[in-house]
Amino acid sequence: MPRFLFLGVDGGGTNCRARIRDDAGALLGEGTGGPANVLLDSRLVMSSILTASRAAAAQAGLAEADLGRAYAGLGVAGAGIKSAVARLLAEPHPFRSVAVETDAHAAWLGAHGGADGAILILGTGSCGLAVVGGRQSYVSGWGAQVSDEASGLMIGREALRRTLWAYDGRAETTPLADAILSRFGGSAEEIVAFAANARPADFGRLVPLVLEHAASRDPLALALVSEATADAARMITRLLDAGAPSVCLLGGLAGVLEAWLPPPLRERLTSPKGDAMDGAILLARQAQAAPAPRPASAAVA
Structure with missing residues (x-):
């Protein structure tokens, strides 16, 4: 059994998707949940994330308690609004650590593997991000x-x-x-x-x-x-x-x-190397070296 797990969540205004990989990068399971735009009610969004995460764990043959070994990366819509992110992180969760970025940032990580490039998400909402030489430029x-x-x-x-x-x-x-x-x-x-x-x-x-x-x-x-x-x-x-x-x-x-x-x-469009869930997993891996502290109350009903 792997010591650590890496959970990536791609959350938008309609639904969210979760993927779990082990520390060697092997795909273990995936799941889906409800809306995960952090500008919505934070309790609803965390519930959606947990629903997707539990479904991914179940597909992987893992117990819910195993989510406590997971470094979680959340790429969620609306995360550019820091007060909304703070409300989300105040919600109880079972994860070892949580790193939060915009869904655009996670999509860029997945699409370009961290290299210079841009993404434009056109879904229920929209958001674009260009990263060039470490400098980020958002649109919408x-x-x-x-x-x-x-x-x-x-x-x-x-x-x-x-x-x-x-x-x-x-x-x-x-x-x-x-x-x-x-x-x-x-x-x-x-x-x-x-x-x-x-x-x-x-x-x-x-x-x-x-x-x-x-x-x-x-x-x-x-x-x-x-x-x-x-x-x-x-x-x-x-x-x-x-x-x-x-x-x-x-x-x-x-x-x-x-x-x-x-x-x-x-002519300037290109196909992504990976998706936003893998981008969120990369976000979680980047945060592993200095994981965020867990909230005092981590029990989940």
Whole structure:
């Protein structure tokens, strides 16, 4: 049995994934959990991380107590907000140590193995990171209220906004607007009530409908995808201007929006060497030499 374990977690606004490797680097197990954006409720996020970690341990044939031997690296959305990270780390956990970075940082570590380069995550939210000569340059990732361009959140929320434009006569209706309105029983009030309490992932669930209508050249759907692509292009351009030799596109919308990008930008894209979970494991390995102190209460219900 290995003395130490290394746990890597890739956490976003929709779900999180965990991977466990032993000290020789062998893959032991993987698992999934719920939302892990640290700007959400810290207890919910830690619960999601623990759910994924326990599932990975179970797949590896490990007992839950074995997580106490794990150096954990958490690459989670929203970790650029230090107060949110502090709240997360105050939650009880079973790990030997915990290192936290943004999901973008973990994705960069996995994609480029720590070498110069950039990543752009296009998923429920969005965040880009270029690392050149040790200098980090972030784009987007400032949270759902003011950022997350070219994301599922933004596409879904904008689709609702423009459906309301069609509803009250400010814009021409389209099959997409009709389909969205139908989902809410034809009621603008139902759309408003949904939006008032929706989380980023809830808005993102409208993206498949938008893409379906974009394939049929629906004017509203085409406008939404085109605008998201323009936002992605601005972020890629900024990452290249920061000195990155190439950019890896990651996340559920990466393949969709890549096809819409102009050729000069597509030529600067590259495939990742590894994923964000392995990047988070590398983060945990880097922290092993000087592990963070465990909280006084490490019991987990």
